[in-house]
Amino acid sequence: MPSCLKLRIRLNEGSLDLRITAKGIGEVLPHEEVIPTHLDRLKLALINSTFQRNPIIVDAASGLILDGTHRWAAMRDLGYRWIVVCEVDYSNPLVVLDRWVRAYRHVESSLAEEIAKEFEAEPVERDEIRNEDLVLETPSTLYRVSCVSVKEAFAKLRAIEERLLQYGYAPFYVTGDYKSGVGKRYSLFLIPPLPSKSNVVEFARGGSLLPPKSTRHLVPARPLGVNVPLKLLSNESLDFEALSEILRQRNPVLLRPPVRLDRDYQELLLYFI
């Protein structure tokens, strides 16, 4: 029975299948840690809500959470047994794995150099950098932090973040064309390694969680507003037929990006209204 609603979205570059269904709260795999303040805020919102408004995005094959770790953790902590998910095929090239670059303001160049030295980082040219490298970038120099594995690179990323925090520097998470900000808005970038998709699944299966906001998954289409009653998700066994009818009760509309709702969306939205 567990199949609920399979939706195929045609895009210019190909098509993407979304399957909206529910998974046991323990059946999905987080791969990142949560930010405690963000988690607390979400828990409070859930306590005051009667619905799970939006499904989290997971890989159909492995159950890996691609987007929605905080919502999943909030529901787990509040005792829900099920969570509404939108399954996608992670191996589909339209699902892109990117990273969140940490951007810092007003970091003295002497501190950047000190950190580079402490973490055995060496200056490199841009074309020498590989995806799996952990990189520090100042307006004048590009440093590669010496690591033997991607796992170690993430461990060092966490250590450098903590060190900067000790000095009172909190990061801004930026994406895309971050380089335009070097020396203008930001004085230091900490660029996490970009693991492969299989690396991410491996880490999650092995139970080693990456720091919060290590990965950024770009899914070209997502469902919103499914509004599944939370009451249904607290039962020990889930009535999939009821869930299926609840999903069919609503009328989805396609919204082409960009759209601003609770945040800016650059992907195609299927809003169940």
Next chain:
Amino acid sequence: MRRDYLLAFRVPEKPPTEAVSKAMREAGAWVESRGALLGGWDYDESEGFILVHLKSEEAEIEQLKAAFAELVSESLGQAVESAVISPQGGSYVKAQGILPSPSVMGFLLRVSHQREAKCDLTGNEVFTLLLFYMLGGDTTRVVLASSFFDLDPDEAEAALHKLSGRYIDVERGELLKPGEKLLDSLIRDLRARPVAGERALLSLIDEEYRTEDFSMDKLARSLYLSGVPYRYIPEIVKQVAGTLRGRRFVSRRSLASVVRSLIEDMDRTDTALRFYAYVHALDRVYVLRDGREERISWSLLRGIARATLGKRALKVPSALAEALAELIADRIREAIASEPWRSEGVTLSEEELAGIAEDAAPLVSRAWAELREADPRECARIYKLRGRENLQAAKGTYDFGERKDLILRGLHLTTSGLLLELGVLPSNYIEQNLGVLRTMLKSRAETSDEGIRRYISLALKLARSPTIVSPRENRQVLKWLDELIKLEMG
């Protein structure tokens, strides 16, 4: 052409969902009277954020958005602001609806379970052809919507591939001749037809030897209104029809006894008693008139109905007065049937009866209620204007369900406007309005009425046309609609 839009509003004081739901219903009714459609809405109570799905003409969306915000503000008792929904700062974005209107959806859901192979096509391919036709030839929608009808998107894609070039033109989103031909016969075959029931009309003779028309429809209605569970009704109607076969007259007393006995066989508690009380309810009702108690009668009920409806100084068609009299009787019966053990009579004052009539009158004539504060000529002008707006909008929509709704609304408004111009109170029923119009024209032989005569003929055809039309029927409906809009009326 109507398009889908998503509008965003913010309500600073974050009212409860129930209040927003009421406001949406009211604002939705308003936009729908103008030929637009409220497709749905979503409210995030924690953020006070409302998303509204509207279907409207592009030129009207700004105006509708402003009016919608005003109506919602009024209903909620607080100012509702437009919220930014596009990064460019706009408060609405274009959207694309996926699923069709409830009528089309219902038809597809019904037939999705009987996927029969036709010609050289499998059941899934035939159903995909129907989806393609009903969804305006948009293959993206076909593939996306397929899962709602338990058709796997893979199968829908494969079916589209097979249909392409032979039955459909995917590029143009159109049917090819063989596709049209197949759908012409298929859609007619798939329509539900009423079972040929007992249609013989009988005369019912009451205890005072008065006769009235009786039919199995009337019996079913009485059973339902008296609270007999629905599951017993078809069998009771069938048995009564069998008992009365070949007869022209039946006394109310023997009919009520037969029905009571049948109910007692099926339900051994107090259901039969309630039915009996319902049927005989009016026998126990008296009306106090000029200091004397008088048994309630149909002529009295008709008189009260006519007097109530006549308060607007317009001619009251007899069918309209009859419909209101029936409603008043139903209300009295329902109240009395809920107390089956009460044997003493019930005396109502004329004022009480008039109160019931006033309360029920809008159910037979909405115009009667609106004319309480409006001038009939102005009302007629507005009805005709809105009627035309709805009919124009019907021309611009390819969803058959939405189009039929717009046609019916447009026809109701225009017939109401025409009747008001002729000094007649319109009813809530299109066919009744058209019947009255036709009767009125018969008594006048003016050539200026030619337009209205043609209008009546076209309106009847459109009102009685099937909602889900085959390609051939669709062309005919569009032709009638086009001619009706172009007609110069009155």
